[in-house]
Amino acid sequence: xxxxxxxxxxxxxxxxxxxxxxxxxxxxxxxxxxxxxxxxxxxxxxxxxxxxxxxxxxxxxxxxxxxxxxxxxxxxxxxxxxxxxxxxxxxxxxxxxxxxxxxxxxxxxxxxxxxxxxxxxxxxxxxxxxxxxxxxxxxxxxxxxxxxxxxxxxxxxxxxxxxxxxxxxxxxxxxxxxxxxxxxxxxxxxxxxxxxxxxxxxxxxxxxxxxxxxxxxxxxxxxxxxxxxxxxxxxxxxxxxxxxxxxxxxxxxxxxxxxxxxxxxxxxxxxxxxxxxxxxxxxxxxxxxxxxxxxxxxxxxxxxxxxxxxxxxxxxxxxxxxxxxxxxxxxxxxxxxxxxxxxxxxxxxxxxxxxxxxxxxxxxxxxxxxxxxxxxxxx
Amino acid sequence: xxxxxxxxxxxxxxxxxxxxxxxxxxxxxxxxxxxxxxxxxxxxxxxxxxxxxxxxxxxxxxxxxxxxxxxxxxxxxxxxxxxxxxxxxxxxxxxxxxxxxxxxxxxxxxxxxxxxxxxxxxxxxxxxxxxxxxxxxxxxxxxxxxxxxxxxxxxxxxxxxxxxxxxxxxxxxxxxxxxxxxxxxxxxxxxxxxxxxxxxxxxxxxxxxxxxxxxxxxxxxxxxxxxxxxxxxxxxxxxxxxxxxxxxxxxxxxxxxxxxxxxxxxxxxxxxxxxxxxxxxxxxxxxxxxxxxxxxxxxxxxxxxxxxxxxxxxxxxxxxxxxxxxxxxxxxxxxxxxxxxxxxxxxxxxxxxxxxxxxxxxxxxxxxxxxxxxxxxxx
DNA sequence: AACAAAAATGTAAACGTTTGCATTTTTATT
DNA sequence: AATAAAAATGCAAACGTTTACATTTTTGTT
Numbered sequence: 001x002x003x004x005x006x007x008x009x010x011x012x013x014x015x016x017x018x019x020x021x022x023x024x025x026x027x028x029x030x031x032x033x034x035x036x037x038x039x040x041x042x043x044x045x046x047x048x049x050x051x052x053x054x055x056x057x058x059x060x061x062x063x064x065x066x067x068x069x070x071x072x073x074x075x076x077x078x079x080x081x082x083x084x085x086x087x088x089x090x091x092x093x094x095x096x097x098x099x100x101x102x103x104x105x106x107x108x109x110x111x112x113x114x115x116x117x118x119x120x121x122x123x124x125x126x127x128x129x130x131x132x133x134x135x136x137x138x139x140x141x142x143x144x145x146x147x148x149x150x151x152x153x154x155x156x157x158x159x160x161x162x163x164x165x166x167x168x169x170x171x172x173x174x175x176x177x178x179x180x181x182x183x184x185x186x187x188x189x190x191x192x193x194x195x196x197x198x199x200x201x202x203x204x205x206x207x208x209x210x211x212x213x214x215x216x217x218x219x220x221x222x223x224x225x226x227x228x229x230x231x232x233x234x235x236x237x238x239x240x241x242x243x244x245x246x247x248x249x250x251x252x253x254x255x256x257x258x259x260x261x262x263x264x265x266x267x268x269x270x271x272x273x274x275x276x277x278x279x280x281x282x283x284x285x286x287x288x289x290x291x292x293x294x295x296x297x298x299x300x301x302x303x304x305x306x307x308x309x310x311x312x313x314x315x316x317x318x319x320x321x322x323x324x325x326x327x328x329x330x331x332x333x334x335x336x337x338x339x340x341x342x343x344x345x346x347x348x349x350x351x352x353x354x355x356x357x358x359x360x361x362x363x364x365x366x367x368x369x370x371x372x373x374x375x376x377x378x379x
Numbered sequence: 380x381x382x383x384x385x386x387x388x389x390x391x392x393x394x395x396x397x398x399x400x401x402x403x404x405x406x407x408x409x410x411x412x413x414x415x416x417x418x419x420x421x422x423x424x425x426x427x428x429x430x431x432x433x434x435x436x437x438x439x440x441x442x443x444x445x446x447x448x449x450x451x452x453x454x455x456x457x458x459x460x461x462x463x464x465x466x467x468x469x470x471x472x473x474x475x476x477x478x479x480x481x482x483x484x485x486x487x488x489x490x491x492x493x494x495x496x497x498x499x500x501x502x503x504x505x506x507x508x509x510x511x512x513x514x515x516x517x518x519x520x521x522x523x524x525x526x527x528x529x530x531x532x533x534x535x536x537x538x539x540x541x542x543x544x545x546x547x548x549x550x551x552x553x554x555x556x557x558x559x560x561x562x563x564x565x566x567x568x569x570x571x572x573x574x575x576x577x578x579x580x581x582x583x584x585x586x587x588x589x590x591x592x593x594x595x596x597x598x599x600x601x602x603x604x605x606x607x608x609x610x611x612x613x614x615x616x617x618x619x620x621x622x623x624x625x626x627x628x629x630x631x632x633x634x635x636x637x638x639x640x641x642x643x644x645x646x647x648x649x650x651x652x653x654x655x656x657x658x659x660x661x662x663x664x665x666x667x668x669x670x671x672x673x674x675x676x677x678x679x680x681x682x683x684x685x686x687x688x689x690x691x692x693x694x695x696x697x698x699x700x701x702x703x704x705x706x707x708x709x710x711x712x713x714x715x716x717x718x719x720x721x722x723x724x725x726x727x728x729x730x731x732x733x734x735x736x737x738x739x740x741x742x743x744x745x746x747x748x749x750x751x752x753x754x755x756x757x758x
Numbered sequence: 759a760a761c762a763a764a765a766a767t768g769t770a771a772a773c774g775t776t777t778g779c780a781t782t783t784t785t786a787t788t
Numbered sequence: 789a790a791t792a793a794a795a796a797t798g799c800a801a802a803c804g805t806t807t808a809c810a811t812t813t814t815t816g817t818t
Contacts, residue, residue, distance in 0.1 A: 435768085
């Protein structure tokens, strides 16, 4: 609620921007310029305006902003006052030019518009803001070619560090980052890629947990509904976990129960309805909660009771999974935590210049048993 | 998939940029440094390295990147080659310093982790990328104080323009933007704030449409489930639309059917269960789809049929609203379109420097009648 | 072939900070 | 009070581009 007073000197005089040898004029002009108007672009005051007003040199003002305690308290107050009166805002761009950090950190996600990533993004962004950093974010829609362009674009903006979601990345992008020694972390997966530390969760383990849960309940007629695993390492890991666990229990999934399904509730619902009407399994394992929601809706539409007639598990514990009817048994992925840890890690790396390779951080998943699963009646 | 070869020319000789008298050591160091590594920060080549390799001046290289068709095709190719060989990446920070646009545009949203905003964000971001711009995004969680800090922070990063979601903004923030003549648009609402053009949708009209739909079906025992309207102008507009439409139809909403409900399916479910068990209305109007989902789940849990026993409408047409059982009658808000138009508008304003006040853009809503509403049996 | 006009390129001064070094002021020590 | 040491400040050269303006090269015309 503080009031800024923007002092604009009305009788601005601008002389010719004389750029030639004989410096006499030039020097004078410069001086004049500085006296007459709040110099610098767009009428915004610069560090020198503040300095002038506070009766110190620009260097001192700069120091005041970067390391206040090296300037004398008296001076400090004068600068503070001057800055406030002029409505001064630092220009980090100019600062960054000088080899300083830009204060921006990049985040590349497959897509922003996705329940689980938006949680991650929000957490990452908030954590950065807490430390006076800004986030540059971009999405590539699972297109590694685009990822290269995005990395380049972020590099052009001098990001100090970058977080990449997923394990599959374009070699060119990684190489650009390596050459420039930009700290990188890989998010979401347990194990990272060559030389890139990862902060993530064990997707495989999460999948194992829900599968085992179903097996424990006596299910063996189990259907799988997973997204395309080719360009999605999360889905790949999860499905692998499911398959291996089922194998241990000697459960085979016939081909017509192993269906591919995009990340979309409506489409999942359609696929599930089809399956439920023909040859219904006793349980569905879904690649993520969004798909699981579709299955539950499909059952609801067909009057098939969950969990009495069919059990459903998801992976993710998205918003809404606890509220759906019946509440969904799933495995919680610590999206917020990952975002937060990622931000902290990168800030650390940047400020401490600690180039030591960090160990991977695995943040555990958690099986959440709700009401969409039950033991089969005739075990 | 192309391979970059990073050719580092070891025996580069550069003349001493002699600045100052007694530079002996320093001079040596500098020279040494330049011999040892491809000059400039972090081992990344600069525009001058490219120029040297291509046998032209830095100016020409700069021109090549900013306006290729002013350099002769022959030269163009040489520069292109040199840049590729060195793995050169432009430094927009340095460019921006020169008064050029920074190429970044800000977006401030109440929260990123929100179905409808993340759609908006994704669209905005994609559109910017299409035009080689980058998005700086931040969220303030409905805290106007924080908004000031965020605006300042974005300004420090020299954003070229900014989009603000909502109509309520801190005066200080707006003033900072005004002084620096940063193009601003206000998103989401039909009418903007003083002097700020808006790109949005008529929330009021959307609310009127769903309400009228319900009235047409013969409902008059109607309950309202809205978020707190104090810091949320969208919710405020919507509720106002509902109330006025009901008033025209001479329908009163008793206080116990006018309930406040946060933006959360689980909590909406709880509130709705309570209402359905005591004194059930014949229809629910929900402030947004998320809340409507909660109501539908509540009914499902209690064995109350939708729409046979109770009708439910939402506002928003979020992902999942078409797949829920029963599919939700709601009004579609053109989030993606708003994001896209916003991006285009701001880019236009920045590049054309067209400071003429733009007219507000109202993108229409659309009533989507699905299966969660029905005429009441005993009209 | 000579010349003017147009196109391409080079030169060097900005852009708004930061920071090493030099200088001044303050504080502590005798 | 004189001096050394420490703290505070000032000076001016970076940082890596862009862009007037000057200069050179190319093109077109006769």
